[in-house]
Amino acid sequence: MPGDFPTDERHTRRALALAGRGRGSVEPNPMVGAVVVDAAGAVVGEGWHERFGGPHAEVNAFAAAGEKARGGTLYVTLEPCCHHGKTPPCTDAVLRSGVRRVVAAMADPFPKVAGGGIGLLRAAGLDVTVGVGEADAWELNAPYLKLLATGTPWVIAKWAMTLDGKIATRTGDSKWISGEESRRRVHELRGRVDAIIVGRGTVIADDPLLTARPPGPRVAARVVLSASGELPERCQLRTTAREAPVIVYTTAGNEGKLAGWAADGAEVMAVRVADSRRESGREESLSARATHPTEILSDLGRRRFTNILVEGGAGVLGSFLDAGAIDEAHVYLAPRLVGGAAAPTPVGGVGVERIAEAFQFGRTEVEVVGGDVFVRCRRAVTS
Numbered sequence: 421m422p423g424d425f426p427t428d429e430r431h432t433r434r435a436l437a438l439a440g441r442g443r444g445s446v447e448p449n450p451m452v453g454a455v456v457v458d459a460a461g462a463v464v465g466e467g468w469h470e471r472f473g474g475p476h477a478e479v480n481a482f483a484a485a486g487e488k489a490r491g492g493t494l495y496v497t498l499e500p501c502c503h504h505g506k507t508p509p510c511t512d513a514v515l516r517s518g519v520r521r522v523v524a525a526m527a528d529p530f531p532k533v534a535g536g537g538i539g540l541l542r543a544a545g546l547d548v549t550v551g552v553g554e555a556d557a558w559e560l561n562a563p564y565l566k567l568l569a570t571g572t573p574w575v576i577a578k579w580a581m582t583l584d585g586k587i588a589t590r591t592g593d594s595k596w597i598s599g600e601e602s603r604r605r606v607h608e609l610r611g612r613v614d615a616i617i618v619g620r621g622t623v624i625a626d627d628p629l630l631t632a633r634p635p636g637p638r639v640a641a642r643v644v645l646s647a648s649g650e651l652p653e654r655c656q657l658r659t660t661a662r663e664a665p666v667i668v669y670t671t672a673g674n675e676g677k678l679a680g681w682a683a684d685g686a687e688v689m690a691v692r693v694a695d696s697r698r699e700s701g702r703e704e705s706l707s708a709r710a711t712h713p714t715e716i717l718s719d720l721g722r723r724r725f726t727n728i729l730v731e732g733g734a735g736v737l738g739s740f741l742d743a744g745a746i747d748e749a750h751v752y753l754a755p756r757l758v759g760g761a762a763a764p765t766p767v768g769g770v771g772v773e774r775i776a777e778a779f780q781f782g783r784t785e786v787e788v789v790g791g792d793v794f795v796r797c798r799r800a801v802t803s
């Protein structure tokens with residue numbers, strides 16, 4: 421029962437769209453979607469992985485299809501699992517369903533699967549095709565795949581700026597640069613990530629709460645970077661540290677200065693200091709004592725955080741860019757001019773010397789959001 425490519429592509433595209441419905445609810449699991457088509461080519465079941473620990477996409481799609489799956493085809497965006505995790509192996513459900521063909525967009529590099537699911541289904545006599553829509557499947561699960569490959573989360577850098585490239589005025593005022601609709605989108609994103617990072621400068625200038633309002637499917641840890649440990653005694657993050665997690669990354673020796681934050685419920689973590697002069701090969705640096713973003717990301721990865729959002733300011737974004745640690749940028753461009761040579765631009769740090777050395781994103785999407793222009797760029801992912 422061989423398939424034809426346009427039909428396989430069409431059903432795979434639908435399965436990928438279904439998979440996306442799990443965004444923010446399934447991590448650190450991958451987003452997965454499935455479509456069951458009967459022997460006559462009619463769609464008889466659809467499903468997706470809806471929440472972490474819940475049934476997998478295939479199981480939900482087979483539940484919808486019932487006996488109609490027999491003799492048909494399963495389209496799935498990721499290789500069916502063949503191990504007992506939080507749920508039984510999906511390969512069992514595939515064999516029980518009676519489908520004769522499986523089309524998987526990509527193999528799952530998860531070590532306990534890694535081709536085992538495909539092998540098991542082929543050994544049972546099913547016709548298995550792998551790789552239809554593979555590039556889109558990698559793109560969809562880039563954060564899951566990065567965490568698996570590197571042990572570090574996917575980093576989304578976000579800022580709002582004026583048409584003249586300023587993230588605040590020369591006095592540090594930044595409320596609000598972007599419009600209401602853009603800010604609503606940012607809150608939606610906050611509700612889907614595992615952590616939101618800001619620097620000491622932003623805590624002092626803006627006193628942000630960094631929660632998602634209204635709440636989303638997950639509650640992000642709120643993370644503050646301060647190599648000096650000189651954080652304010654009174655601010656919203658500190659007073660709400662028992663309501664939603666707060667983590668402070670600092671350098672060793674600041675525990676005393678941050679004892680009040682710890683007493684109020686924040687987790688204070690000392691991490692390795694970056695030798696930014698040596699690493700950048702230049703004398704200037706954001707701070708000779710800045711902590712290393714890679715160290716912070718490794719710690720967040722150990723917590724199985726899949727997506728993190730870096731909200732600024734310029735110092736933090738600069739240190740992430742200098743470390744090559746940005747995977748995606750969300751930029752809201754507001755049709756305003758504030759001027760001022762001293763008004764900050766979005767990304768500080770050391771930067772590169774030549775345009776040829778500039779960090780180049782892969783995909784770019786542009787959209788008008790309310791009265792702003794929204795630009796979303798992503799690092800190229802390779803399958």
Ligand SMILES: NC(=O)c1ccc[n+]([C@@H]2O[C@H](COP(=O)([O-])OP(=O)(O)OC[C@H]3O[C@@H](n4cnc5c(N)ncnc54)[C@H](OP(=O)(O)O)[C@@H]3O)[C@@H](O)[C@H]2O)c1
Nearest residue numbers: 579580594619620621622646647648711732733734735736
């Ligand atoms: N428009 C927007 O989207 C937006 C968003 C955020 C902020 N802002 C604006 O940006 C301005 C603040 O920017 P900023 O550059 O002054 O402040 P920032 O980036 O928020 O904070 C800089 C400070 O963060 C700490 N830091 C940065 N990288 C670090 C690292 N790798 N390890 C440890 N600590 C690190 C350092 O603190 P220590 O000095 O303690 O070492 C550094 O001095 C404000 O005016 C704010 O309103 C605008």
